[in-house]
Amino acid sequence: GKALGAETSIEDVAVLLGPGVNIKRSPLCGRNFEYFSEDPIVSGVLGAAFVNGVQSQGVGTSLKHFAANNQETDRMRASSDIDPRPLREIYLRGFQRVVEDAQPWTVMCSYNKINGVYASELLTRVLRGEWGFEGVVVSDWGAVNERVKGLPAGLDLEMPSSNGRTDAELVAAVRSGELDESALDVAAGRVIDLVRKAQAGAGKVAGPLDVDAHHALAREAAGRSIVLLK
Secondary structure: OHHHHHHHHHOOOOEEOOOEOOOOOOOOOOOHHHEOOOOHHHHHHHHHHHHHHHHOOOOEEEEEEEOOOOOOOOOOOOEEOOOHHHHHHHHOHHHHHHHHHHOOOEEEEOOOEEOOEEHHHOOOHHHHHHOOOOOEEEEOOOOOOOHHHHOOOOOOEOOOOOOOHHHHHHHHHHHHOOOOHHHHHHHHHHHHHHHHHHHHHOOOOOOOOOHHHHHHHHHHHHHHOOOOOO
16 A cells, blocks of 8 residues: 555655455456455455555545445446345445545545445435545546435535536526535535645655566565465
8 A cells, every 4th residue: 555655646646546345246347356355344454454555655545436336237327236234234344444444535436326326326324424434525437427416415526527517507506596505515625625635745755666666566465465375
C-alpha cells in the first residue's frame, strides 16, 4: 500500500481507484483479478491494510465496487438479489471492515442493482449511518441511473462528466422543490473536503520513482502469497 501510494503521489494523482473487495463468488467475474478474496474477513483485512498504506502517503483511495458487484455479464442492468443475512455476512462485511478500520477518502458505487434498486440509490443508511463513512461516494463510470434520486441517497459525485446534462437536472429539481437544496450542499461540501485533502497531501512523496525496487517488491509479494502451492 505504501509503495502504491508513493507511485500515486509521484505521478501527481490524488486518488487511487482501489482497493476492490467484492467477493470472488464465481470464477467468471471479470474483475476477480483486482478483488482480494472469496472470503469477506480476508478481503476486509487486506483492504484496510491497503487503504492505510496508500493514504499514509498523502493520497486517497476509492473502495469499490459498492456493493455486490460479483459478475460482469449485463452488470449495468443486472440485479444482485441477496437475502439480508448473506448480504451482511458475506457481501458487505469486507466493505464494513475497510470503512471502520481505515476510512478511505472515497467509496465507489457499482453498476448493478441490489434487490431491484440501483446501487447508486442505496448508499446512505448502511455506509454512513451504521458504519460512519465520512468521505465522498463516487459513481463507477456511467453507473448513475437517476442523479436526482442518487444524490439524496448519498451519491456525491457522478463520473464521468455528463457535459452538464445531469447538473441541470439537479438545478431544476432544487428549483421545483423535488430536491432539498441542503442535500446538494452536503454533497458539494464533501467534494470540497476531498479537494482540500488532496491539496494538503500533494507532493508528499518526491520523485523520481525507483521502478526496479517497486518491481522487486511486487515480485516478493506475489511469491510470498503462494500459500496453497507450498
